[in-house]
Amino acid sequence: MKTQALINFLNTCSPKRIAVIGHRNADPDAICSMYAFSYFLKKLYKDINVSLIAEDVNKVSEKIISELNINIETNLLFKPDVIALVDANNLIQIGKIKDFIPEDVPIIIIDHHTAHPETDKISRFKIIDEKATSTSEIIYKILKETSLEIEPKIALSLLIGILYDTRRFTLISNETFSIVLDLLRAGANYNKALELLRTAMDRSEKIARLKAAQRAAIHKIGDWIIVTSHVSTYEASACRALLDLGADVAFVVAEKEDEVRISARATQEFYEKTGISLAKIMEKVGQVIDGVGGGHPTAAGANGNKNAEEGIKVALKILEEEISNPP
Ligand SMILES: [Mn+2]
Incomplete structure (x- = not known):
């Protein structure tokens, strides 16, 4: 993981305000990785203003957002010094927010989807790991490489992101279980994570x-x-x-x-x-x-x-x- 390079790049932007943007119809991996990434940014920079933004979120994310008390905005309310696209790698995926992005703001991308031709064009810095089961797993590694303590609530949200994107451990990499074990040790409650992901199917x-x-x-x-x-x-x-x-x-x-x-x-x-x-x-x-x-x-x-x-x-x-x- 290029964590040090990420920090170096962020430092060159001397950020005061950062917008962390996820894809439309944001799923739990998007929401939870955005949330954990904002935790990383706040540890890195005292007094930083971080907004989490997604045009809309899916049904199971709604439940997680309200349970974990995560604040998600639906559009940019200020001009940020840096934009981080998380769990997305091009601007079409973020829907209408695209039209509100100022051209001169540097964009970084953190994602695990197959890179898109637009990815290199729009980003000044990127961490793309297609082998990662989830973006939450990438954020976990960023936190680990910075030796930041992972608080129980952050551990829980990363566990939720991993559980969702692996379809509860059906699409796993060899590493996933050791990451999950570490998250459980950091205080993530497995039953709570499962419960938050359970939703009744709409008619x-x-x-x-x-x-x-x-x-x-x-x-x-x-x-x-x-x-x-x-x-x-x-x-x-x-x-x-x-x-x-x-x-x-x-x-x-x-x-x-x-x-x-x-x-x-x-x-x-x-x-x-x-x-x-x-x-x-x-x-x-x-x-x-x-x-x-x-x-x-x-x-x-x-x-x-x-x-x-x-x-x-x-x-x-x-x-x-x-x-x-x-x-
Ligand atoms: Mn994902």
Whole structure:
């Protein structure tokens, strides 16, 4: 981890005010890593003013924010000396806040998603670790390398971020358990973390998942079952539901007025056997739908504003080519 370089860079900005910005529909990893990063900044600089900002947050994050008493603002209220994008690596992901970012403010990026072509263009400093299971894990390492004490509340929030992004320890790296053990020793309460992540599924989410199944189109490519569908919202949840039903890869479109969102999920087995990364596919799909795409090898998405059908066609075409011509 380039922690010392990060500190050196921050020092050159002599920051008094820092904006820590997460992606739209901020999930618990985004919220918890932003929160732990603000703790790091406050330890580093006395009297610093740190704002945590996300255009909106998802349902489970709402519960965490109120339980842990984290203050999240929905837009920039002042001109910061530095902007830190956390759990995001490009400006499209932060939604409307993008339009309020002053051009002359340096941006740093701390993230674990597959790097996006925009990442280098917009950032003056970055820590990108695609192998990290979560951005929370990266922040943990930053705190460790600075030998800062991790307070129980910070340990709990990092544990929540890790639990969420690893889907409760299904997508782990070898290191994850030792990090978690350290967080438990620092005072994180595992049962509390699990409890905060538990949410009842909305009726509308259940309906979206059922509709996605009802409208599913099944494409058999090689030995694989690829499923495409569409809903008006909850496209990521619908993708996961289709995987549970037996799809190896699922693409679900959510379209409303001038907005197109496409979510993509693949099983771990699909990725291991084919080496095909959905992040790369969705990057191309993002261009087709006049927006941006990316993510992880088995979980990715794209946001844009047109050509939803064309986007799906392109995704299927790339999959077909890559499956029939393995590298
Ligand atoms: Mn994350």
